Amino acid sequence: YTLSLHDALPISLDDLPADIRRGFFSYLKLKQTQISQALAQIKDLFFYDYPDKTAHIEKINLKDRLYQQAEEALNAMDYEGYRRAFITSSAQPMPRTPNKDDLRYARFKDMLVESEDALASILFDSETLLHDLHDSAEVVETLVACTRTYLEVYQKLKQQAQVIDFDDMEHFALQILTANDHAIAKEYQKRFSVIMVDEFQDSNDIQDTIVQLIARSNNVFRVGDVKQSIYGFRHARPQIMQSYIDHPKETDEVIYLSNNYRSSETLVEFNNVFYQKLMNLPSFSSSYRTQDCVSIGGPWQQAVKEPIHFQALLLNELKEQEAFTNMNQRQIKALWIASQIKKMHEERKLAWKDFVVLVRSNHNKDDLRTAFDQLHLPYFIEIKHGFYQSSAIELILSALAFLRDPHDDIAFASIALSPLLDFNENQLAQARLKRKDKESFYQYFSSDPDASFQALDAVLKKRNLPIHSLLNELYDLNDYYSTSTSLQEKTNLDLLYQQAVAFEQEQSSDLYAFIDFIDSIKDAQSGEANPISSDDDVIRVMSIHQSKGLQFPIVFLWSNHAQAALDFRSPFLFDPDLGIGIRSMDSNCILRPSIVRIAMQHKKDREQLEEEMRILYVATTRAQNEMYIVDCIRSLELYQQELTTASVFSRCGYTG
Numbered sequence: 001y002t003l004s005l006h007d008a009l010p011i012s013l014d015d016l017p018a019d020i021r022r023g024f025f026s027y028l029k030l031k032q033t034q035i036s037q038a039l040a041q042i043k044d045l046f047f048y049d050y051p052d053k054t055a056h057i058e059k060i061n062l063k064d065r066l067y068q069q070a071e072e073a074l075n076a077m078d079y080e081g082y083r084r085a086f087i088t089s090s091a092q093p094m095p096r097t098p099n100k101d102d103l104r105y106a107r108f109k110d111m112l113v114e115s116e117d118a119l120a121s122i123l124f125d126s127e128t129l130l131h132d133l134h135d136s137a138e139v140v141e142t143l144v145a146c147t148r149t150y151l152e153v154y155q156k157l158k159q160q161a162q163v164i165d166f167d168d169m170e171h172f173a174l175q176i177l178t179a180n181d182h183a184i185a186k187e188y189q190k191r192f193s194v195i196m197v198d199e200f201q202d203s204n205d206i207q208d209t210i211v212q213l214i215a216r217s218n219n220v221f222r223v224g225d226v227k228q229s230i231y232g233f234r235h236a237r238p239q240i241m242q243s244y245i246d247h248p249k250e251t252d253e254v255i256y257l258s259n260n261y262r263s264s265e266t267l268v269e270f271n272n273v274f275y276q277k278l279m280n281l282p283s284f285s286s287s288y289r290t291q292d293c294v295s296i297g298g299p300w301q302q303a304v305k306e307p308i309h310f311q312a313l314l315l316n317e318l319k320e321q322e323a324f325t326n327m328n329q330r331q332i333k334a335l336w337i338a339s340q341i342k343k344m345h346e347e348r349k350l351a352w353k354d355f356v357v358l359v360r361s362n363h364n365k366d367d368l369r370t371a372f373d374q375l376h377l378p379y380f381i382e383i384k385h386g387f388y389q390s391s392a393i394e395l396i397l398s399a400l401a402f403l404r405d406p407h408d409d410i411a412f413a414s415i416a417l418s419p420l421l422d423f424n425e426n427q428l429a430q431a432r433l434k435r436k437d438k439e440s441f442y443q444y445f446s447s448d449p450d451a452s453f454q455a456l457d458a459v460l461k462k463r464n465l466p467i468h469s470l471l472n473e474l475y476d477l478n479d480y481y482s483t484s485t486s487l488q489e490k491t492n493l494d495l496l497y498q499q500a501v502a503f504e505q506e507q508s509s510d511l512y513a514f515i516d517f518i519d520s521i522k523d524a525q526s527g528e529a530n531p532i533s534s535d536d537d538v539i540r541v542m543s544i545h546q547s548k549g550l551q552f553p554i555v556f557l558w559s560n561h562a563q564a565a566l567d568f569r570s571p572f573l574f575d576p577d578l579g580i581g582i583r584s585m586d587s588n589c590i591l592r593p594s595i596v597r598i599a600m601q602h603k604k605d606r607e608q609l610e611e612e613m614r615i616l617y618v619a620t621t622r623a624q625n626e627m628y629i630v631d632c633i634r635s636l637e638l639y640q641q642e643l644t645t646a647s648v649f650s651r652c653g654y655t656g
Contacts, residue, residue: 049102056096202224226286258291264304308629397518399414402442419483
């Protein structure tokens with residue numbers, strides 16, 4: 001964006017920048033595809049199970065024909081034509097259920113209505129969409145001007161304090177190399193005969209530019225695997241490496257490593273077949289090409305004939321067994337994995353260290369710990385004692401959890417017994433005895449609040465503030481930061497604040513999203529030396545990020561059948577390619593997203609799902625001999641459908 005935005009504003013949808021127009025129509029096509037697939041499933045249901053319901057079938061076929069006409073307009077990128085056809089198609093009612101006991105029709109119909117509602121909420125006429133875009137220009141200009149002013153002031157403050165932040169390290173290096181007609185860069189070009197870059201798929205634009213500046217035309221050796229780029233939260237851009245592969249220069253040579261020396265032939269073949277399907281789905285930029293398919297590297301990989309085990313634990317059936325009574329899905333999954341490992345150890349005389357359990361998120365580790373303790377199994381579940389486990393950070397994260405849910409008694413107890421509230425154990429014990437049934441600590445103390453509780457309650461009422469502002473409020477609570485923390489703790493709290501600011505700039509200012517983000521990266525961000533050696537005979541539990549580059553004889557993958565949708569409640573979205581996306585407000589104070597924002601949300605959604613594909617790839621390529629993919633589900637019916645782009649965008653999880 002520049003400060004002359006008005007000069008370039010489109011006067012029709014055809015004048016939109018190509019990337020934005022493509023992203024906008026891509027989102028419309030995705031939702032239309034989901035509608036078409038839901039209708040196809042409904043038609044198949046009636047064809048095979050209810051062929052005598054002719055009146056129902058006629059209504060369904062009419063709606064399907066109308067949507068086919070709408071799809072023709074969409075494929076021609078005729079927005080107004082599609083909008084009119086959609087309004088007509090969506091108004092066509094669906095028939096009532098043919099059988100109240102058959103839940104399939106209700107599920108397919110819900111899928112249809114959900115996609116129709118999503119489209120109906122954004123399909124405003126072209127004039128309105130363009131008007132919103134023009135109205136937002138002044139806001140974006142002001143935001144850009146404020147940001148530039150802020151950066152100038154921030155830079156002066158750092159210069160006065162003679163400090164730099166983490167981003168400055170890369171940016172200053174870039175400035176040095178480009179200054180004075182690249183004089184310093186030219187000196188480095190003479191100095192280095194060969195430059196080697198490992199894990200190239202995790203590079204960002206600045207890092208790649210720095211390497212290019214100090215390199216000659218033919219002395220860089222880059223090694224990486226685009227399919228294993230799983231550090232998007234660190235700004236890794238796998239498309240950089242993909243561009244080098246797709247558009248090599250005359251002096252470049254692309255070398256593919258076509259042999260796998262780790263896994264059994266069965267595992268190698270499974271991964272080839274599965275990711276050729278998953279990573280080559282339409283609408284995704286990820287790919288699994290012929291060159292990505294690998295072969296085994298030696299005959300020893302043919303010795304193990306064990307198949308891939310997909311273990312779908314049926315929740316209702318297992319709950320009838322005494323061992324799993326009164327357990328939730330996570331607890332059932334954890335106990336089943338622990339029981340299976342114990343059984344395999346006893347029956348096959350396998351070592352405990354042959355087993356690893358891979359989890360996507362750290363919160364699943366507690367359930368596995370409980371299950372292993374219940375069966376008295378030896379294990380190592382890495383509990384970090386670094387940044388995220390320092391007392392000050394744990395306390396503030398508990399306070400954020402309380403702000404998210406004030407009825408979270410564990411979070412409340414953590415902050416109540418800390419300097420933030422300075423309660424004592426007796427106060428909390430008395431509250432536990434005197435409070436009403438199902439009454440939370442927060443509700444109990446609200447009836448007769450003291451000064452410290454009132455101060456906490458005041459912060460709670462501000463929980464819609466940006467995350468960095470909430471942190472300031474918590475740091476100031478009862479003068480916690482100033483009077484109750486050591487120098488090291490202050491440093492840790494400052495770093496947490498910086499992470500919050502970066503998260504707001506790049507993703508969202510939503511508290512819920514930040515807490516989930518911190519939980520998902522604790523391992524990757526604060527890794528320390530592993531205190532166990534390869535000789536210790538224990539079961540290992542680790543996150544998929546921790547397992548990258550490692551291998552294990554037998555892998556249990558903790559799968560999931562749903563993924564949380566990205567949070568787009570922030571008023572501003574930012575993207576390095578599409579710019580700034582905001583919402584517009586009409587005269588009735590109703591917010592609606594701009595075309596840019598719709599395209600941006602769709603792009604971010606797609607990129608996050610692509611990274612999940614790569615994380616899954618890392619997980620399923622860790623095993624040497626055997627792999628068990630485990631999930632606890634309610635019914636197999638939900639998974640008796642083809643893997644499609646639409647189903648992946650519905651966030652069906654690894655299991656789906």
